[in-house]
Amino acid sequence: MLQPPENKNATPQASNQNNYTPVKTSSAPIEQATIGRSLVIKGDISGGESLFVDGRIEGTVNIPEHRVTVGRNGVVTADVNAREVVIMGKVQGNIICSDRLDIRSEGSVTGDVVVQRISVEDGAILKGSVQVQAAEQKSKQPHQKQADAPKPTMEAPKASAAGAGA
Numbered sequence: 001m002l003q004p005p006e007n008k009n010a011t012p013q014a015s016n017q018n019n020y021t022p023v024k025t026s027s028a029p030i031e032q033a034t035i036g037r038s039l040v041i042k043g044d045i046s047g048g049e050s051l052f053v054d055g056r057i058e059g060t061v062n063i064p065e066h067r068v069t070v071g072r073n074g075v076v077t078a079d080v081n082a083r084e085v086v087i088m089g090k091v092q093g094n095i096i097c098s099d100r101l102d103i104r105s106e107g108s109v110t111g112d113v114v115v116q117r118i119s120v121e122d123g124a125i126l127k128g129s130v131q132v133q134a135a136e137q138k139s140k141q142p143h144q145k146q147a148d149a150p151k152p153t154m155e156a157p158k159a160s161a162a163g164a165g166a
């Protein structure tokens with residue numbers, strides 16, 4: 001790390017370009033499980049890695065920390081709970097995303113959706129209710145419950161203060 005500052009003094013632009021390249025290539029590869037076109041799974045699926053579905057699933061899919069991708073040949077008849085969901089095939093069931101739902105132009109969703117962010121491309125089909133929650137809402141849910149309780153208490157003193165001030 002002492003060499004880049006020496007190079008920086010000699011040619012700052014060249015050393016900066018060299019320093020950025022290794023940083024970008026040092027990212028770890030993403031692990032992803034795949035359910036192939038000919039596979040049919042009935043039951044509950046849960047895991048700690050991303051999932052690509054190009055076959056059939058009936059049951060539930062629970063991968064809260066990772067991405068679930070339903071490929072063009074994928075047919076999912078299940079409730080899906082994931083951080084991020086990308087749909088290019090067909091999903092029948094409710095979807096809960098802690099981050100983002102992306103329904104591509106060839107994708108189809110029939111069911112209720114709860115997300116922070118949603119993207120529906122032209123040509124995509126979405127039948128059901130959509131509930132968009134703010135990113136702050138998830139991280140502050142315990143705080144909001146506490147904040148909701150004092151609000152009625154706060155209103156009474158405000159009314160008293162307003163009455164006392166008048």
